[in-house]
Amino acid sequence: xxxxxxxxxxxxxxxxxxxxxxxxxxxxxxxxxxxxxxxxxxxxxxxxxxxxxxxxxxxxxxxxxxxxxxxxxxxxxxxxxxxxxxxxxxxxxxxxxxxxxxxxxxxxxxxxxxxxxxxxxxxxxxxxxxxxxxxxxxxxxxxxxxxxxxxxxxxxxxxxxxxxxxxxxxxxxxxxxxxxxxxxxxxxxxxxxxxxxxxxxxxxxxxxxxxxxxxxxxxxxxxxxxxxxxxxxxxxxxxxxxxx
Numbered sequence: 001x002x003x004x005x006x007x008x009x010x011x012x013x014x015x016x017x018x019x020x021x022x023x024x025x026x027x028x029x030x031x032x033x034x035x036x037x038x039x040x041x042x043x044x045x046x047x048x049x050x051x052x053x054x055x056x057x058x059x060x061x062x063x064x065x066x067x068x069x070x071x072x073x074x075x076x077x078x079x080x081x082x083x084x085x086x087x088x089x090x091x092x093x094x095x096x097x098x099x100x101x102x103x104x105x106x107x108x109x110x111x112x113x114x115x116x117x118x119x120x121x122x123x124x125x126x127x128x129x130x131x132x133x134x135x136x137x138x139x140x141x142x143x144x145x146x147x148x149x150x151x152x153x154x155x156x157x158x159x160x161x162x163x164x165x166x167x168x169x170x171x172x173x174x175x176x177x178x179x180x181x182x183x184x185x186x187x188x189x190x191x192x193x194x195x196x197x198x199x200x201x202x203x204x205x206x207x208x209x210x211x212x213x214x215x216x217x218x219x220x221x222x223x224x225x226x227x228x229x230x231x232x233x234x235x236x237x238x239x240x241x242x243x244x
Contacts, residue, residue: 012033015060019049020159021160022123022124022151022159024122028048031163032163035048039060039064047070047071047072048072050075050079053071053146055149078147080143080144081141081142081151084138085139086106086115086135090134100126101126102163102166103166105162118141125138182220186217188213189213
């Protein structure tokens with residue numbers, strides 16, 4: 001049996017490989033992958049990643065055959081690497097920081113103290129703003145080193161793996177929750193359908209309930225179809241996109 005050769009990496013794949021994978025969103029995109037896709041599409045420039053800094057710009061310029069340009073100050077400044085620290089005496093266990101962390105570097109539970117696993121923290125600082133009690137601060141840990149002098153390819157690869165695993169877990173949890181809600185809606189529809197109204201008002205109420213449930217089921221169906229289509233496009237990134 002002939003084993004098909006893997007598809008060569010796309011331009012977006014090659015660009016993503018050169019990004020630091022902090023997932024900090026300072027580039028103006030929701031993560032490193034969307035930024036890589038924007039660069040590949042020509043809708044973003046190579047100087048929008050503060051964690052990568054000047055070295056990151058040079059890496060991208062070499063790949064794309066572009067001129068090296070300064071980091072865009074709109075996106076931030078090149079700084080030493082920092083990690084998050086939670087003042088445990090102030091933490092109220094709201095879990096907002098856990099939800100914000102793109103690489104699962106924060107551990108804790110609802111109404112329990114949280115803590116940051118510093119070896120896993122990318123320094124994205126996305127956990128700072130959501131904290132309602134301001135108990136999270138960023139501490140520099142790389143001295144004067146910035147950019148790729150303060151970060152390694154191994155650390156970037158590990159952060160990327162954690163981010164991808166988190167994304168897959170959240171998608172799976174969403175799908176499981178939607179499946180539970182869909183099953184609940186079907187059961188409720190069957191229950192309402194079996195009702196035997198005794199008066200016109202009860203018949204009208206029955207139809208009202210059926211209409212509400214049917215609308216909810218249709219919204220869920222449309223959402224599931226859109227999710228399936230998005231997943232299909234993600235698995236085949238080189239396939240032509242449909243016209244809007």
